[in-house]
Amino acid sequence: MSAADKTRRGLKLALAGKGGVGKTTLTALLARAAVERGYRVLAVDADPNPTLAPTLGYIAPIRPLAEEEELIYQRVGKGGFIKLNPTVDDIPDRFAVEHRGIRILVLGGIRGGGAGCACPANSFLRALLRHLVLRPGETVIVDLEAGIEHLGRATAQGVDALLVVVEPDRRSLETATRIHALAGEIGLVRVYAVGNKLEGDSDEAFIRAALPEGLPLLAAVPFSPEIRRAAKEGRLPELDFPQVKDLFSRLEEYILRGT
Numbered sequence: 001m002s003a004a005d006k007t008r009r010g011l012k013l014a015l016a017g018k019g020g021v022g023k024t025t026l027t028a029l030l031a032r033a034a035v036e037r038g039y040r041v042l043a044v045d046a047d048p049n050p051t052l053a054p055t056l057g058y059i060a061p062i063r064p065l066a067e068e069e070e071l072i073y074q075r076v077g078k079g080g081f082i083k084l085n086p087t088v089d090d091i092p093d094r095f096a097v098e099h100r101g102i103r104i105l106v107l108g109g110i111r112g113g114g115a116g117c118a119c120p121a122n123s124f125l126r127a128l129l130r131h132l133v134l135r136p137g138e139t140v141i142v143d144l145e146a147g148i149e150h151l152g153r154a155t156a157q158g159v160d161a162l163l164v165v166v167e168p169d170r171r172s173l174e175t176a177t178r179i180h181a182l183a184g185e186i187g188l189v190r191v192y193a194v195g196n197k198l199e200g201d202s203d204e205a206f207i208r209a210a211l212p213e214g215l216p217l218l219a220a221v222p223f224s225p226e227i228r229r230a231a232k233e234g235r236l237p238e239l240d241f242p243q244v245k246d247l248f249s250r251l252e253e254y255i256l257r258g259t
């Protein structure tokens, strides 16, 4: 029996962090690690400037869901009138493209002012996270826009874990500290840091020392020239990253064990 068969429910993960730290790259690598573990994966690009599909090696244009205005209004309502139980289960089948075993959904245009803003595309992301029913062995991994101010409590309730990506640089750690505080305010329970582009043990020690209390470092992914090459060529890196596989397994364990 594969690990995925043993799971009692699906996993919803989201990645946040300062611009350029590697959210999209790690979303892509985690998606692949989940496929390897036998999961059915939906990778969601919720950045208004979408780059997840090409990072996964899918280069044809994808129409962002945010442009389906009628559909969004139908499902989540308009203006101050927000539907409480919108149907979203058909959305991945209708709008995601499948590439190398990963379904990719591009939301686009999710930008808004203030916590829990009611702009329609943002309401739609919240609806998708909260109301998409996952079967055991399914996972949704969301590549968020830098910062999480636009999310709010309803989204937080829909996410099993928020991963805050940091690199060994003070600014990204300050952003992580801010995101961690916000995540606490909106009621997110599982928030973990993921170090990226690390060069040597001293980088890991630097990150550990700079992270705020209560934000544990769950993985340390090295700087990789192959990731840079792959980014230039618009493909997934060929290397296996044991740190990313290990990260996915740990998340699976924490979430399914309920700790």
Ligand SMILES: Nc1ncnc2c1ncn2[C@@H]1O[C@H](COP(=O)(O)OP(=O)(O)OP(=O)(O)O)[C@@H](O)[C@H]1O
Pocket (backbone or CB within 6 Å): 017, 018, 019, 020, 021, 022, 023, 024, 025, 026, 047, 051, 146, 196, 197, 198, 221, 222, 223, 224, 225, 227, 228, 231
């Ligand atoms: N571990 C790594 N080693 C080397 N380069 C990396 C690594 N992770 C990411 N990169 C490179 O860093 C750059 C930024 O990565 P990425 O686009 O994933 O970040 P992001 O946080 O999604 O950025 P944005 O905020 O613009 O969406 C890319 O050129 C990517 O190839």
Ligand SMILES: [Mg+2]
Pocket (backbone or CB within 6 Å): 023, 024, 025, 047, 051, 143
């Ligand atoms: Mg990105």
